[in-house]
Amino acid sequence: MASTVNDRTEARPGYGQLLRTPGAWTFLLPGFLARQPFAMLTIGILLLVEHTTDSYGIAGAVSATAGVSMALFAPQSGKLADRFGQGRVLVPGVVVHAAAISLLITLALADAPLWALFAAAVPAGASTPQIGPMVRARWAAKLEGSPLMSTAAAFESVTDEFTFVIGPVLATALCTGVHPAAGLVTEAVLTLVGGLLFAAQRRTQPEPSRSAAGPAVKSASALSVPGVRVLAISFLGIGSVFGGMQVSMTAFTKEIGDPGLNGLLYGTFAAGNMIAGLVCGAIAWKVTPQRRLLIAYPLLVLATTPLWAAHALPVLGGVGLLVGLCIAPALITGYTLVESLVPPTARTEAFTWLTGAVGLGQAAGASIGGKLIDGHSASTGFLVPLAGTALALAVLLTLRKALSPKSESRIAARGVGHREPVSVD
Numbered sequence: 001m002a003s004t005v006n007d008r009t010e011a012r013p014g015y016g017q018l019l020r021t022p023g024a025w026t027f028l029l030p031g032f033l034a035r036q037p038f039a040m041l042t043i044g045i046l047l048l049v050e051h052t053t054d055s056y057g058i059a060g061a062v063s064a065t066a067g068v069s070m071a072l073f074a075p076q077s078g079k080l081a082d083r084f085g086q087g088r089v090l091v092p093g094v095v096v097h098a099a100a101i102s103l104l105i106t107l108a109l110a111d112a113p114l115w116a117l118f119a120a121a122v123p124a125g126a127s128t129p130q131i132g133p134m135v136r137a138r139w140a141a142k143l144e145g146s147p148l149m150s151t152a153a154a155f156e157s158v159t160d161e162f163t164f165v166i167g168p169v170l171a172t173a174l175c176t177g178v179h180p181a182a183g184l185v186t187e188a189v190l191t192l193v194g195g196l197l198f199a200a201q202r203r204t205q206p207e208p209s210r211s212a213a214g215p216a217v218k219s220a221s222a223l224s225v226p227g228v229r230v231l232a233i234s235f236l237g238i239g240s241v242f243g244g245m246q247v248s249m250t251a252f253t254k255e256i257g258d259p260g261l262n263g264l265l266y267g268t269f270a271a272g273n274m275i276a277g278l279v280c281g282a283i284a285w286k287v288t289p290q291r292r293l294l295i296a297y298p299l300l301v302l303a304t305t306p307l308w309a310a311h312a313l314p315v316l317g318g319v320g321l322l323v324g325l326c327i328a329p330a331l332i333t334g335y336t337l338v339e340s341l342v343p344p345t346a347r348t349e350a351f352t353w354l355t356g357a358v359g360l361g362q363a364a365g366a367s368i369g370g371k372l373i374d375g376h377s378a379s380t381g382f383l384v385p386l387a388g389t390a391l392a393l394a395v396l397l398t399l400r401k402a403l404s405p406k407s408e409s410r411i412a413a414r415g416v417g418h419r420e421p422v423s424v425d
Contacts, residue, residue, distance in 0.1 A: 018151045027138050027204045032159060034094075034194030035131040037187040039167025041124070042067055042362060043246055043266075044175065044183035045104070049117065050250075051180040052108050060247050060370025062117050067243070067363025069125030071356035075223065077130050078352030085208040086134050086348070087199040094195030097127035101188040105181045125359075129195045132160055133351030134205075140339060140347050141206040150285065153336040157328055158277035168246070168270070172263035206348070222350035226402035227341040231334045232357040234297060234396045238327060239361020240388025241304060245269060245320065246362070247369040248307075248381030252316065255378050261313070268317045272324025273331075280332050289333045289340075290403045296329035297396055301389045307382035323385070337403060361388060 019025070042063045050059035081089045100123040107116050139152040171183035222228050246266060253262040285292065303319070303326040310316040334354060342350040365388060369381035 015151065015155060018148050018155060021142055021148070023142070023204045027135060027198065027201045030194060030197035030201060031131050031135045032163075033190060034129060034198045035135070035160070036163050036167055036170075036194065037191040038128065038132065039163045040171040040183055040187040040190075041128060042243070042366060043168050043250075044171045044187050045121065045124075046247060046250065046366065047172065047175040048105065048108050048180050048184055051175075052111060053114075055374060056247060056251055056370040057374040058114065058370075060366040060368075062114075062121050063247075064243075064363035064367035065118050065121040066125030066128075067359045067366070069122045070128045071125075071360030071363065073126035074128070074130050074133075074352040074356035074359065075221075075349055078133055078349035079221070079346075081130075081134060081137075081208075082206070082346060082348045083208055085202075086137075086205045087202050090129055090134070090195055090199040093127050093129050094192050094199075096123065097129065097195075098188045098192045100124040100127055101184055101191075105184050109181060128359075129191060130348075130352045130355060131195070131198060132156065133348055133355050134198070135159075136335060136351045137206050137348040138204050142204070149339055150289075150336050154277055154280045154332045156335065157280075157332045158274050160331075162270075162274050166267075168266045169263035172259075172266075176259055222342050222346040223353055225341050225350070226399070227337065227404075228350050228353055230396060230399045230402045231337060232353050234293070234330070234392045235334060235354050235357035236361035236364075237297075237389040237392025238300070238330060239358040239363075240365035240392075241300070241323060241327060241361075241385040242358065243362035243365025243367075244369045244381055244384030244388065245307070245323070245365075247366045247373065248378055248384070249316075249320075251373045251378035251381060256313065265313070265317055265320065269320035269324045272321040273328045274324075276325040276328035277332060280329050289337045290400070293330060293333040293337070293403065294397070294400060296326065296333060297389070297393050300326040300330055301386070301393050302326075304382075304385040304389055307385060308379050310382070311379065341403075364388075 019028075045063040045066055046056075046059045048059075049062045050056055053059060077089055077093065100120065104117065104120040104124050107120050136153070136156050139156070140149065143149045143152055170186065174182035174186055223232070249265045249269075250259070250262050253259050253265060287295075300323070303323045306319055307316075307323070310319045335351065338347060338350045338354070365384045369384045372380040372383065
């Protein structure tokens with residue numbers, strides 16, 4: 001009987017079982033609060049700078065600068081967290097971030113030169129706390145070799161997308177209804193408070209590689225793993241969807257004379273992502289993650305194709321919902337693959353490379369989309385998600401063999417491999 005129960009548990013692990021993991025709620029609740037600002041940062045910068053400069057191109061470029069800075073510094077933050085512990089990296093990081101955001105707001109409202117805005121955007125992006133990857137690393141440490149890891153990846157994707165439902169709506173409402181800087185002010189406060197609360201949960205953080213037991217073990221960067229590089233490229237395309245749609249939806253709602261609808265429109269897109277994430281996490285997959293990614297990504301490219309032709313609000317909302325439904329499977333599968341490709345001592349870094357790639361793609365999408373919108377119309381900005389995902393898909397298909405772990409056994413690399421059903425089943 002015990003064997004039957006265990007088999008059933010492994011075959012269909014659910015969210016209820018995941019959330020009953022001892023100690024999970026101690027990092028989930030503060031982590032949820034601390035990750036809200038991630039979805040508010042770029043839209044907050046975009047709305048504030050567009051208000052002070054009256055240019056989507058400039059606003060997108062400043063927002064992109066913060067995104068690029070975040071993408072470049074996030075993996076280094078992840079590497080430091082793997083080596084010294086999450087708390088030691090997070091506490092000074094959130095303090096610096098709050099100060100950098102305060103500086104950016106002051107400069108923007110004072111009509112400072114553009115170079116000053118770009119300069120302030122660099123530390124604002126670089127200091128963005130990588131709460132999502134840190135939470136994923138905690139799950140990976142607790143669920144080593146467990147079939148619940150796939151459920152945890154889905155749960156984290158849903159949580160991320162829930163923040164993208166709340167964050168843009170909240171930031172837009174604050175910027176349009178209270179003050180143009182209110183979105184960024186709230187972002188800074190949530191980052192500081194949530195980050196400090198999360199950092200205080202030291203018992204659930206992964207063991208740092210540099211411990212008192214001996215000297216630090218020098219390990220290769222997670223980016224040295226070919227599969228991580230391929231996933232990062234595919235996540236660049238996903239980021240271009242977020243950035244391109246964010247700036248294009250902002251411009252579209254302004255064109256039709258109702259900018260307040262931007263948060264609702266973008267929230268619909270994010271809601272599709274969240275719904276798909278819930279479904280993906282509830283399914284007991286019998287298809288390998290590699291194959292799932294090669295199915296999900298082409299569907300995402302197809303979904304982004306009609307965006308530029310959607311000139312009516314209901315149509316754009318419907319297409320945006322469809323795009324959101326197609327993003328979650330690709331995101332979840334990519335994060336799931338990390339466990340089988342990367343050893344535990346480099347997982348936070350690997351997760352930050354993927355998250356950073358999303359941020360970099362988002363920054364590029366917002367910048368390019370903003371220039372297209374300034375030169376043409378809001379609809380042309382929607383070409384960015386299509387182009388970004390199509391280019392990433394071409395690379396993904398060409399280098400797809402890199403997504404297979406070196407060992408195809410069920411427990412590769414001394415238990416690091418993901419215990420999902422594989423070809424041997």
